[in-house]
Every structure is written in structure tokens, then in C-alpha cells.
Amino acid sequence: MNNPNPLNQREGEKKSAEVPSFHPAMENLQSALKDYSLSVSTVPEKGRSLFASRDFYPGDVIIGQEPYVCVPNNSSLSTPKRCDGCFITSDVLRRCSRCHVAYYCGTACQRSEWKLHRLECEVVSRLDKDKRKSVTPSIRLMVRLYLRRKLQDDKVTPSTAMDNYNLVEALVAHMSDITEEQLVLYAQMANLVYSILKWPEINIKEIAENFSKFACNAHTICDNELRPVGTGLYPVISIINHSCLPNSVLVFEGRSALVRAVQHIPAGTEVVISYIETAGSTITRQKALKEQYLFTCTCPRCSKMGQKDDIQESEILEGYRCKNEKCGGFLLRTTDGKGFQCQGCQLVMGKEEIKEIITEIELLSEEAASKSSFSCSYQEVISIYKKIEKLQTKLYHPFSINLMQTREKILKSLMELEHWTEALAYCKLTIPFYEKVYPSVHPLLGLQYYTCGKLEWYLGETEEAVKSLTKAVDILRITHGTNTRFMKDLLMKLEEARAEASCKWSSIHC
Numbered sequence: 001m002n003n004p005n006p007l008n009q010r011e012g013e014k015k016s017a018e019v020p021s022f023h024p025a026m027e028n029l030q031s032a033l034k035d036y037s038l039s040v041s042t043v044p045e046k047g048r049s050l051f052a053s054r055d056f057y058p059g060d061v062i063i064g065q066e067p068y069v070c071v072p073n074n075s076s077l078s079t080p081k082r083c084d085g086c087f088i089t090s091d092v093l094r095r096c097s098r099c100h101v102a103y104y105c106g107t108a109c110q111r112s113e114w115k116l117h118r119l120e121c122e123v124v125s126r127l128d129k130d131k132r133k134s135v136t137p138s139i140r141l142m143v144r145l146y147l148r149r150k151l152q153d154d155k156v157t158p159s160t161a162m163d164n165y166n167l168v169e170a171l172v173a174h175m176s177d178i179t180e181e182q183l184v185l186y187a188q189m190a191n192l193v194y195s196i197l198k199w200p201e202i203n204i205k206e207i208a209e210n211f212s213k214f215a216c217n218a219h220t221i222c223d224n225e226l227r228p229v230g231t232g233l234y235p236v237i238s239i240i241n242h243s244c245l246p247n248s249v250l251v252f253e254g255r256s257a258l259v260r261a262v263q264h265i266p267a268g269t270e271v272v273i274s275y276i277e278t279a280g281s282t283i284t285r286q287k288a289l290k291e292q293y294l295f296t297c298t299c300p301r302c303s304k305m306g307q308k309d310d311i312q313e314s315e316i317l318e319g320y321r322c323k324n325e326k327c328g329g330f331l332l333r334t335t336d337g338k339g340f341q342c343q344g345c346q347l348v349m350g351k352e353e354i355k356e357i358i359t360e361i362e363l364l365s366e367e368a369a370s371k372s373s374f375s376c377s378y379q380e381v382i383s384i385y386k387k388i389e390k391l392q393t394k395l396y397h398p399f400s401i402n403l404m405q406t407r408e409k410i411l412k413s414l415m416e417l418e419h420w421t422e423a424l425a426y427c428k429l430t431i432p433f434y435e436k437v438y439p440s441v442h443p444l445l446g447l448q449y450y451t452c453g454k455l456e457w458y459l460g461e462t463e464e465a466v467k468s469l470t471k472a473v474d475i476l477r478i479t480h481g482t483n484t485r486f487m488k489d490l491l492m493k494l495e496e497a498r499a500e501a502s503c504k505w506s507s508i509h510c
């Protein structure tokens with residue numbers, strides 16, 4: 001007998017409460033996914049999950065999807081703005097003269113967005129000037145969700161098995177798990193959307209539920225260098241669950257989302273991506289997942305919580321180090337709670353001593369943040385971050401996340417100032433951290449090698465540049481593919497660096 005449940009509940013598994021047991025949209029989706037060698041099943045405690053029905057290999061595109069709806073992250077204050085069509089940023093974008101919320105880089109993008117924007121423009125331009133300011137990217141995304149549904153209901157734009165509102169309806173909302181505070185916030189935002197649309201057939205409760213869906217299903221759209229450029233809802237890609245040891249990665253080409261395998265995924269395996277920054281202790285990762293996605297992760301990495309390896313990893317990433325320079329061991333809280341004791345040389349550090357350094361770091365961080373927002377010189381900001389770095393070196397381990405984040409900020413400011421030699425030194429300082437905390441195929445590691453290679457090449461360290469660019473290509477060809485302009489640029493740089501290195505070699509040796 002055919003299984004009437006298109007979600008193919010796995011034998012003996014209990015059903016997730018929030019996943020509808022039967023949804024015609026799911027049946028259509030299931031057959032569309034066959035073409036991708038994928039299927040959806042329900043897994044206890046996880047809900048819907050995406051499974052591979054053939055082997056996938058590193059670099060294979062598992063699935064790609066256009067957004068059901070998306071918005072660039074233009075706020076009323078952000079400059080320059082991003083184009084609604086391609087999300088590129090430019091000082092010469094043209095603003096929609098009627099509603100003032102949409103920006104375009106040219107007529108091609110304006111045309112491709114017109115059917116949806118025509119409806120959006122109508123509702124937004126009715127608002128007075130003050131209310132228009134409250135049309136933030138999140139509000140816009142929700143307004144557009146309903147307008148997109150209307151376009152499909154009215155058959156102005158086609159619906160497909162992978163692009164229809166029923167798939168949005170099937171997303172988890174976690175309404176019974178969210179806090180009272182979040183509920184109030186969603187209700188206020190829903191009120192605003194309701195007052196913009198003025199559609200009697202939709203209700204505020206449904207809009208609030210959709211805001212909750214956005215919180216755990218929408219994706220931040222990033223550019224090739226993983227800088228956020230917008231937000232999008234990709235209802236099929238949203239079926240993919242999280243793991244802190246993912247076998248796939250989500251990247252974007254413009255606004256198209258692509259999931260690529262980063263390791264061999266045998267047929268029958270669940271496809272998993274990471275929803276969060278994985279360079280954090282198990283407690284930090286679990287906290288982030290619980291707060292935003294409302295689940296407790298039980299992936300192989302999280303399952304080690306409390307074991308010796310896990311404690312050591314957490315200590316290295318986030319713990320304090322012994323102040324004895326020669327020791328540098330891990331500090332653990334003393335049983336009386338009055339201080340910390342080194343697990344190596346047994347030296348005790350009082351709570352006050354640590355608190356003093358942390359307070360100093362916090363004050364300096366506030367100063368750096370305020371100087372950055374008041375556009376003070378990068379030089380001033382760098383000198384504050386260097387003070388922070390010095391204090392953090394005393395307090396944390398060499399592979400501490402806090403220390404690495406400070407060095408990243410110094411690196412970015414040095415690049416802005418075009419202080420290439422010092423920037424390269426900082427980039428080289430961060431690479432061992434990336435190598436330690438990320439798996440060997442991770443886009444952030446690839447991008448850091450790329451930055452290093454570009455700096456080395458610019459500074460004439462050609463042989464080193466070839467090594468770094470080769471490492472960047474080895475990773476990024478898997479995570480980013482090879483067809484984008486970004487990757488073609490990288491491959492060309494590597495070729496040119498290789499040619500230059502061999503020229504240099506022959507001029508020395510021949």
C-alpha cells in the first residue's frame with residue numbers, strides 16, 4: 001500500500017507535533033525533489049528533514065532555490081543602498097520616485113521586480129512620511145510575502161512545486177515555545193503590516209505567526225565574501241536541519257541560494273548545514289540555537305558536552321589562561337567560587353583580578369565602538385583595539401575567540417588604511433586560529449587564505465602568495481563552485497601569481 005503521508009514518516013518514529021501529517025504541497029514537493037535525488041522525511045525531535053537519495057561528493061550542488069521573497073538590508077540610515085533586483089551596492093542607484101523604498105541599479109532589475117513592486121509601491125506610497133520610515137527590511141519582507149502570495153493566487157505569476165505559499169504554511173513557527181516578549185514584538189510588527197496592507201481577509205495572529213516563522217526559517221543572504229546583504233525566505237532550503245558538524249554549506253550567488261556538499265554524503269544520509277557560527281564552545285552554540293531556533297542540538301559535536309575533549313575545546317576558545325607566562329594552563333573555578341586555579345601550575349587568580357581586566361577591556365571596547373560610529377580615524381580605532389589585544393593576550397589562550405575577533409577588527413581597519421605590511425602580519429596571526437577551529441573545508445578558512453594570498457602577492461611575496469591562493473582555491477572551489485565571477489577572479493589571480501613566481505625563479509636560477 002502506498003504511504004498516504006508524503007512526509008514518509010520513518011518506521012517507528014514519532015511525529016513532530018508542528019509538522020502537518022498530510023499536505024498536498026508536500027506530495028508535489030516530494031516528487032519534484034526526486035529530480036534532485038533528495039527526499040523529505042520526518043525525524044523525531046527534528047521535524048521535517050532532507051535526505052540524500054544518491055551519493056553526493058564535495059563541491060556537488062545538492063539543491064538551489066530562488067527566494068519566495070527577499071529584501072536587501074537597506075535601512076533608512078544605511079548608505080549606499082542596495083539594488084532590489086541584484087543586491088549590488090552603488091552610489092548611483094535610482095530610487096522609486098513614488099514610494100521611496102525600492103532602489104534599482106538599472107532597468108533590467110527594475111523590470112524583473114516590477115510585478116511585485118507594483119503592488120508594494122501601491123500600499124507603501126499610501127503611507128505618510130513618518131510611517132514610511134517604519135517600513136524596515138523585516139516589515140517589507142512580510143508585506144512582500146503576502147503580495148507574492150496574491151500574485152500567485154491571481155495567477156499573475158506561476159506557482160511550482162518548489163515555489164508556492166503552501167510551502168511557507170508548512171514551515172515551523174514555534175508559537176508555543178517563544179517568550180511573551182517575542183510574542184508582543186511580533187504582534188506589534190503584525191499590527192503595522194496589517195495597517196499597511198489593509199486586507200480584511202488576513203488576521204494579525206497569522207501575520208505574527210509568520211514573523212515567528214521568519215525568525216527560525218529565513219536566511220541572511222551573503223555576498224561571496226560572506227558579508228550580509230539581505231534576507232530571504234527559501235521554503236525548500238528551510239527544510240534542511242542544523243548540525244555543528246555539517247556535511248553541507250549554504251552559499252548565495254546574487255539572491256539564489258545554493259547548498260553544496262563539503263564532504264562525501266552517502267545515499268540515505270541527512271543533509272545538514274550549520275545555522276550558526278561553529279567556532280564557539282558547546283555551551284555557546286547550544287545557547288544560540290536555543291534562543292533563535294528553539295531546539296537543543298544533539299549533533300555528534302554537542303553529544304560530547306562535558307567530556308574531556310569538549311571541556312578542553314571550550315577552555316581554549318572561551319576560557320581564561322594562567323597568568324604565569326611560562327605555564328599558560330587552563331583556569332577552572334575554585335570550589336569556594338572565590339577565584340580560579342590553574343590546572344597546570346596550580347596558581348590561583350582571584351575573581352577580582354580577572355574582573356578588573358575584563359572591565360578595562362569592556363571600557364575600551366565601548367570607546368572603540370563609539371569612535372567607529374563617529375567616523376573617527378581608523379588609526380585611533382586601531383590603537384584602542386591594540387590595547388584590547390594586549391589585555392586579551394594576558395587573559396585568554398592564543399586560540400581564544402575574543403582575541404581572534406579583536407585581531408580581525410585590527411586587520412579590517414589596517415586594510416581600510418592600506419597599511420598592507422601590517423595587515424599581512426595580522427592576517428597571518430589569524431590563520432592558525434581558523435585552521436584550528438574550522439573543518440578543513442570551510443568558506444571562512446578559504447576566504448582568509450584568499451586575503452592572505454592577495455596581500456602576499458601585492459607585497460611581492462610571490463611564492464608565499466601562490467601557496468595561500470592555492471589553499472584558497474582548494475577550499476572555495478568546493479564551497480563556492482567555479483562559475484562565479486568571484487571564483488574566476490581568484491583562479492586568474494592564482495594563474496598570474498604562478499606565472500610571476502616562475503618568472504622570478506628563472507631570473508634567479510637561469
Ligand SMILES: C[S@@+](CC[C@H](N)C(=O)[O-])C[C@H]1O[C@@H](n2cnc3c(N)ncnc32)[C@H](O)[C@@H]1O
Pocket residue numbers: 019045046047048049170171172216217238239240241242243293294295296297298299
Ligand atoms: C529551518 S527549520 C528546519 C526544518 C524543520 N525541521 C521543519 O520541520 O520544517 C528549523 C527548525 O528545525 C528544527 N531543527 C533544526 N535542526 C535541528 C536539530 N539538529 N535538532 C532538532 N531540531 C532541529 C528546529 O525546530 C528549528 O527551529
